């Protein structure tokens with residue numbers, strides 16, 4: 001080798017040694033043939049201690065079967081492969097070295113695996129290249145998290161944590177369409193807190209808000225995870241009971257009504273009781289739109305109010321009433 005060629009070789013080795021990218025060369029038996037400065041710094045093990053040793057023997061936490069498969073494919077096809085951190089967050093469990101910007105304890109890595117062809121034309125070595133992409137990954141994950149939070153906020157009612165009206169109505173429309181396509185039926189419940197204005201007028205808006213939050217908490221305790229509950233208006237709520245018939249819905253509505261009437265909201269040294277009135281409507285063939293379905297449940301709710309409140313009414317039984325009005329709980333009970 002000429003002096004110039006030797007110098008160039010030396011420079012290349014210097015560059016490989018100090019480049020801010022991890023380089024590992026292995027042979028077909030996965031014995032380590034090259035381990036650059038980046039790998040030394042992040043693993044804390046110098047090349048002299050690893051040279052010729054089995055990669056999986058020295059690094060048992062590596063995903064052995066995955067890496068074997070990748071390297072063997074690269075060598076067989078004589079073609080490189082790339083794996084992003086989104087497919088596999090990291091190959092080596094290196095600690096992230098970005099103490100100020102980094103929010104992740106471990107480094108995120110992109111990985112390229114290259115086939116290395118010798119001068120005699122055989123491809124018996126592979127070069128694993130590791131890029132530290134922790135900053136980019138954290139940026140993207142942060143953005144995804146923020147988007148996810150925005151998505152949740154955009155469908156949630158701030159006060160109660162239930163679905164807001166817009167999203168709940170969208171769920172209702174989807175269920176309406178699903179029932180039309182598959183010729184089966186679900187049931188809708190609309191309920192409203194009785195004499196809610198009196199609570200606001202008597203104890204202030206914040207007391208009213210506390211009652212609305214208690215309604216939502218009670219709903220979450222009584223309903224199943226498949227039920228879709230939303231805040232429809234100020235003190236009116238809608239619940240979609242999927243694949244539930246009228247008797248089933250009446251059973252749920254009564255449970256809900258009783259659970260609400262048993263609540264005592266403590267606010268500013270007052271004990272506040274309340275009740276709800278419920279209208280129930282199964283999706284019927286005569287409901288041409290989702291709005292017709294809501295109107296049917298609303299009509300039943302209106303009758304529940306007219307019937308004395310604290311009761312449940314089925315739209316299919318209008319104007320007759322299925323459940324008798326119960327005595328209202330004393331609405332405001334001084335401590």
Ligand SMILES: Nc1nc2c(ncn2[C@@H]2O[C@H](COP(=O)(O)OP(=O)(O)OP(=O)(O)O)[C@@H](O)[C@H]2O)c(=O)[nH]1
Pocket residue numbers: 159192193194195196197198200204205206207208209212233234235305309
């Ligand atoms: N605290 C509070 N009150 C609200 C909110 N949204 C609506 N309201 C109040 O809810 C009350 C609804 O009163 P009405 O529609 O007269 O109904 P009601 O007093 O419950 O009487 P019935 O429904 O006939 O039993 C009004 O006083 C509204 O100001 C809210 O977010 N917080």
